[in-house]
Amino acid sequence: MITAEGLSKRYGAKTAVNDISFTVRPGQVTGFLGPNGAGKSTTMRMIVGLDRPSAGSVTVNGKPYAEHKAPLREVGALLDAKAVHTGRTAQNHLLAMAATHGIGAKRVQEVIELTGLQSVARKRVGGFSLGMGQRLGIAAALLGDPATLILDEPVNGLDPEGVLWVRQLVRSLAAEGRTVFLSSHLMSEMAQTADHIIVLGRGQIIADAPVGDIVAGASLATVTVRSPHASQLAELLAGPDIAVLRAEHGVMQVTGLAAAQIGDLAAANGLVLHELTPQTASLEEAYMALTQDVVEYRTEASR
């Protein structure tokens, strides 16, 4: 369990994280989303004591990270996959980390196998691809068999097989009752991986809810209606707060009424419907709607 209360981080005049409070619960995967520069990495760094909060606090299982006697056994973190001594082999890197916590060589072998690094374990990390580096970072995070995992962009640089592997791994870790906190830019991936999502924008929390609620909440609530009596139906549907957009012949996009209400009205007036489809937003669309006002760096084309 990760608990942040009134957590803030300022760098000079820049407020990277602005008074956020949230809880990451065990037994589920919590996704951490937000545009570039939103403050995700800064928040994760504060959780593991790499950055000191300017205000507020964050604890892991009730204590600040630094106060845990054997932090690797409590929290496994993948924060910067490139932050590895490049002259060492993968195996020696893991052995060195393990030694700091009295973790044996057997566990090192286990995490090498778990992350599919067997064939490269004796190679120098400097020559690793981005994907192999990510696997090594995940192996390091798992070393202490921790109850809490914090992974910053773990699928970055992985091929489709690697992405699927991370998804299955984090889901199984959560199913074992662990707390899994995962940041990603890939909304479609998050939709398939996370149970709960926290969205950050300009250092503040703009959503903190189950995936389904986020999608439902940001849904356009539009219903596609196809009818040979479109004109008559459009007149019947008209009202305050109801928008009827006529598309191609006989097709309308209706906002402000549920599909059932439209169906009932059509039936009561003897009007035939050929289609009645509620349109729900994808997580990608929900995310874009949520963050459209808080994007820090926007390309000219998307302005």
Ligand SMILES: Nc1ncnc2c1ncn2[C@@H]1O[C@H](COP(=O)(O)OP(=O)(O)OP(=O)(O)O)[C@@H](O)[C@H]1O
């Ligand atoms: N050491 C630092 N000194 C000054 N500003 C910083 C520092 N670290 C982060 N920032 C700023 O704080 C803000 C939040 O950065 P952070 O890296 O936490 O965002 P992020 O959500 O992880 O972004 P990304 O998805 O691009 O990694 C940014 O505006 C960034 O420029």
